[in-house]
Amino acid sequence: MKSEEEAGRAVEQYADLVRRICMIHLKNYEDSEDIFQTVFLKYVLRSEPFDSQEHEKAWIIRVTVNACRDLLKSFFRSRTVSLDQLIERPQDMPEDHSDILEAVLELPARFRDVVYLHYYEGYTAPEIGRILKKNPNTVYTLLARARQLLKTKLEGVIDDE
Amino acid sequence: MSNRIREAFDDVRAEKELKEHTKEYLRRKVYRRNRTLWTVPVRAAAAAAFLFLIALGGGSWLYLAPTAYISIDINPSLELGVNRFDRIVSVEGFNDDGVRLAERLDIKYMDYDDALEEILSDQSVEDYLAGDALLSVTVVCDNEAKNSEMLEHVENCTSSHSSVSCHSGSTGEMHDAHEAGLSFGKYRAYLELRGLEPDITPDDIRDLSMREIQDLIDSLSGEGRESSDENTDVPDSTGVSDDTGGEDGHHSEEHEGGQENRHRHNR
Structure with a gap:
């Protein structure tokens, strides 16, 4: 088990990362709190040490993504999430970049993680494959397809690379 | 596009309260499980309970600690512990009769005057005193004023009975x-007896009544006088001894008792 100091440091270090993953999967703040608690409790209780900072970060990403998926899959949620909520724009979305964020969030769920991890966290397709336990080729395909979808959505707004 | 996406995500930050809630949750769930228990009211209650226990402990010590003792010896040997409020806080029997009497008596927390009355009116004690028994009451207290005050009380209490001796x-x-x-009363008699018969041990007299011990003392001091006579004039002393036996059968019996006890000791 990790010390309270280590836990505090991890919360400070990875809060933004976990928050962003929550944002791309979940629609409300209460669910994010649940995910934060789940992820950091798992972190604190994990007994094996991490090989490196990178290992630790990748672990946090995988646990967060899985926690979000579990939450969305849960019976209670599947019965109580309203249609309105599903099409609702996340309330905490920043105004300045709302168009691009909106575009990313409107992507089907399987694209969102790879877009975030690739474009924001800078992971390569094989790295994303390792983190999300997906075939690198699948990641390449997902990325290409996501890029395509975003381009269509934001036509005229984005200068493609 | 990547720049735009990066900038867009860069604006998304974990709220301060989200981090605080998470830390608080971990603190509650994993760390300081015990510490959160010790809230101010709980701490105050614990302190109050502790002080109460201390006061209770101190109070019971003040009340239950004997500051004086009264040793009562007839054949039953009893020792009563008396606290600073003149109440009986312990009753201990020092021989079989004493233990039986201590079990039967319900004198704990009584005033020692009343307790003495109670003991003196006990059937077995009355039977002893109605016979030829000797009652010895010994008061033990390191406070001299208290000691003499108690001795006075005890003497008053027992004044109606003959053959009672009080000591401190x-x-x-x-x-x-x-x-x-x-018991202390018997030990005093033992010391007196040892002055006359140095070989005597506490075991020899433990089960003797005070009367028997007193008679032993009397007989030994009598024997001391007789043996000095014997040394000077043997035929005369035999005559004296015969005379005494003839005049006072009781004394002779005591003499035999003394012999018997010494004999038991030698074995």
């Missing part, structure tokens, strides 16, 4: 008595 002593002597396994 110190706790040091009483400890010696306890080491020898005797």
Whole structure:
């Protein structure tokens, strides 16, 4: 088990990362709190040490993504999430970049993680494959397809690379 | 596009309260499980309980600690512990009769005057005193004023009975008595007896009544006088001894008792 100091440091270090993953999967703040608690409790209780900072970060990403998926899959949620909520724009979305964020969030769920991890966290397709336990080729395909979808959505707004 | 996406995500930050809630959750769930228990009211209650226990402990010590002892010896040997409020806080029997009497008596927390009355009116004690028994009451208290006050009380209490002797002593002597396994009253008699018969041990007299011990003392002091006579004039002393036997059968019996006890000791 990790010390309270280590836990505090991890919360400070990875809060933004976990928050962003929550944002791309979940629609409300209460669910994010649940995910934060789940992820950091798992972190604190994990007994094996991490090989490196990178290992630790990748672990946090995988646990967060899985926690979000579990939450969305849960019976209670599947019965109580309203249609309105599903099409609702996340309330905490920043105004300045709302168009691009909106575009990313409107992507089907399987694209969102790879877009975030690739474009924001800078992971390569094989790295994303390792983190999300997906075939690198699948990641390449997902990325290409996501890029395509975003381009269509934001036509005229984005200068493609 | 990547720049735009990066900038867009860069604006998304974990709220301060989200981090605080998470830390608080971990603190509650994993760390300081015990510390959160110790809230101010709980701490105050614990402190109050602790003080109460201390006060209770101190109070019971004040009340339950004997500051004086009264040793009562007939054949039953009893020792009563008396606290600073003149109440009986312990009743201990020092021989079989004493233990039986202590079990039967319900004198704990009584005033020692009343307790003495109660003991003196006990059927077995009355039977002893109606016979030829000797009652010895010994008061032990290191406070001299208290000691004489108690002795006076005890003498008043027992004044209606004949053949009662009252003494007082110190706790040091009483400890010696306890080491020898005797009540203090009997130990005093033992010391007197040992002055006459140095070989006598506490075991020899433990089960004797005060009357028997007193008779032994009397007979030994009598024998001392007789043996000095014997040394000077043998035929005369035999005559004297015969005479005494003839004049006072009781005394002769005591003499035999003394012999018997010494005999038991020699074995």
